[in-house]
Amino acid sequence: MKLLEKMLKTPSVSGSELHFQKMLIEEMKEVDDFVITHHSYNVIHGINKESNVKVMLLAHIDEIGLVIEEVLENGICKMTNIGSIRPEMYMGQQVYVVKYVDGAPVYVNGVIGYTPNYKQGNVSVLDLNLDLGTTSKEETLKLVSIGDVVIQKDTYAHLENNCLTSRALDDKIGAYIACEVLRRVKKNTKNGVYFCATVGEETTGRGAIFSTSTITPTCTITLDVGSASDVNYNSNANKNIKLSGGPMLSISSHANQLLKAHLEKVAKKHNIPLQYVVEISRTYTDFDNVYKQNGGIPSMLISIPLRYMHSSVEVCSMTDVEYIITLLVEFIKDMNESTNFDPFKE
Numbered sequence: 614m615k616l617l618e619k620m621l622k623t624p625s626v627s628g629s630e631l632h633f634q635k636m637l638i639e640e641m642k643e644v645d646d647f648v649i650t651h652h653s654y655n656v657i658h659g660i661n662k663e664s665n666v667k668v669m670l671l672a673h674i675d676e677i678g679l680v681i682e683e684v685l686e687n688g689i690c691k692m693t694n695i696g697s698i699r700p701e702m703y704m705g706q707q708v709y710v711v712k713y714v715d716g717a718p719v720y721v722n723g724v725i726g727y728t729p730n731y732k733q734g735n736v737s738v739l740d741l742n743l744d745l746g747t748t749s750k751e752e753t754l755k756l757v758s759i760g761d762v763v764i765q766k767d768t769y770a771h772l773e774n775n776c777l778t779s780r781a782l783d784d785k786i787g788a789y790i791a792c793e794v795l796r797r798v799k800k801n802t803k804n805g806v807y808f809c810a811t812v813g814e815e816t817t818g819r820g821a822i823f824s825t826s827t828i829t830p831t832c833t834i835t836l837d838v839g840s841a842s843d844v845n846y847n848s849n850a851n852k853n854i855k856l857s858g859g860p861m862l863s864i865s866s867h868a869n870q871l872l873k874a875h876l877e878k879v880a881k882k883h884n885i886p887l888q889y890v891v892e893i894s895r896t897y898t899d900f901d902n903v904y905k906q907n908g909g910i911p912s913m914l915i916s917i918p919l920r921y922m923h924s925s926v927e928v929c930s931m932t933d934v935e936y937i938i939t940l941l942v943e944f945i946k947d948m949n950e951s952t953n954f955d956p957f958k959e
Contacts, residue, residue, distance in 0.1 A: 616640055617789045621769050621779045624711045624718055626678035626762040627695050627816040630654045632718055633674055637792075637810060644796050649827055654812045655820050657827070658795060664805035666952070668945050669830035670794060671821060671899045672787030672837065673814030676780070677923055679703070679763040681710070681743065684754055688747035690723075692763060694738050696815030701736040702924045707766045708743070710757045721745065721756050723763070765925040775931045776856065782927040784814070786917055787836035790934060794941045802946050814899050821899035825906040832872055832911040832954055834941065835900035838929070839890055839916030854918050856930040859886030860937045861916035866893050867904050869911035871954045876913065879944045885936050890916065911954035915940075 619640065625633035634656045638648055641658050649657040677696035684690050694700075703725045710721040726742040743763060747753040769779040777786075791808040798806060807828060811820025814837075821835075843855035854861060860880075862873060880887050895901055896914055904912035915937060920928040 616792060617786070618769060620674075620785045620789055621781060622767055624709070624762070624764050625674050625676055625781075626680075626711070626764060627675035627813055629711070629713065629762055630675050630812045632713065632716060634810060634812075635716075637674070637788075641792060641795070644792070644799060651823055651826070653819055653823050655823050656810045657807050657824070658792075658810065659805065659807040660795060660799050661803055661805045664803055665950055666804040666948055667807060667828060667830040668804060668948065669807040669809060669824065669828070669833040670791040670941070671809045671811055671824060671833060671835045671903055672791050673784045673811045673820060673899055674788050675812050675815050675820075676764070676783070676785070677815050679738070679741070679743075681757060681759055681761050681763065684750050684757075684759070686750050688745065688749050688753040690743035690745070690753065690757065692738060692741060692743055695762065697923060698738070699923055700738050700741060703741055703765065704736065706925065708763050709766060710743070710745070711762050711764060712757065768925050772928065774857070776928055777931055778926050778928045780925045780927065782919060782929050783838045783922055784836070786838065786929055786934060790836055790917070790937050790941070793938050794945070797938065798942050798945050801942070804945055804948055806945055811899055818899065818902045821902035822906065824899075824903060825910065829907050830910060831948075831952070832869070832913070833903050834872075835898055835903060835912070835914045836937070837896075837898040837900070837914065837916055838919035838922060838927075840922055841918040841920050844920055854888050854890065856918050856920065856928070857932040858888050858918060859933060860940060861888045861890050861918060863896055863900070863914035863916065864889055864891045864893075865896060865914070867900070868913050869954050871956060872911050872913045875947075875952070875954075876915075876940065876944055879947055880940055883939060883943055885940050888918070
């Protein structure tokens with residue numbers, strides 16, 4: 614849990630992931646057999662590089678946020694979004710402007726106010742004012758610069774029934790799961806296991822595309838969050854998905870059916886409940902890009918049920934997290950060179 618807390622407290626807005634990646638490399642140095650880096654900021658952590666069996670786990674470490682686009686003469690900053698934010702979630706919030714000095718984050722306190730013509734229920738990014746307490750453009754530019762990113766302040770907290778709330782559980786909870794899988798499986802398998810901590814999922818999807826540039830995995834499993842519907846906060850959420858109900862498996866046209874069946878077999882053997890979500894053509898995750906690489910890779914998406922996605926109070930269940938870690942550890946241990954995901958070679 615200390616690693617998860619550190620991950621959630623370390624900013625990594627899409628396009629500014631380098632500091633987070635360096636932190637994670639340091640934190641995983643006792644687990645990793647090797648690390649592969651890429652100029653895009655992608656990082657692959659791995660064990661058993663010589664194995665012919667190569668299981669790749671993907672989870673994006675970038676988070677949504679805002680970026681300073683303009684400083685007005687009165688010192689107020691105007692911003693634009695990085696990723697699909699919900700502007701109303703930022704109003705009345707304390708925030709940090711994150712500057713990077715010699716590669717390390719420096720935090721400037723601010724608040725998000727609103728413009729006089731703000732109309733409740735129809736909020737846009739243009740309605741948001743970043744107020745640093747300054748009174749002139751000159752004073753503001755002594756503290757921040759155009760291009761500095763803005764995040765909501767830390768909200769990491771434990772809730773009842775083994776629940777956790779924080780900003781950026783999307784998708785640092787997936788990255789934490791992948792790290793724990795590597796840690797737990799290291800002494801229990803000779804299979805190659807690769808965790809690609811992808812960048813840019815919230816903006817361009819580039820991390821997933823670059824992930825297979827140096828290796829050709831036997832299969833890939835993307836870990837990301839999916840909307841729970843157990844509190845009816847989102848009318849578009851997948852029906853009957855609840856916290857602590859187990860991993861969400863994607864029913865989609867691009868999911869490899871033999872890989873899905875293998876996961877189901879392992880889940881049944883170890884009494885891990887599963888939930889299903891129908892996402893026929895797009896899942897809006899790294900899964901949509903990685904399966905297309907290297908002429909087509911057998912791939913699957915496992916989602917972590919999440920409430921209040923893309924807010925500062927995202928909520929997940931650590932029970933689901935443990936289910937997914939166990940599922941993946943046992944799945945990896947169960948694989949060998951004869952494991953087949955080609956339906957024409959059954």
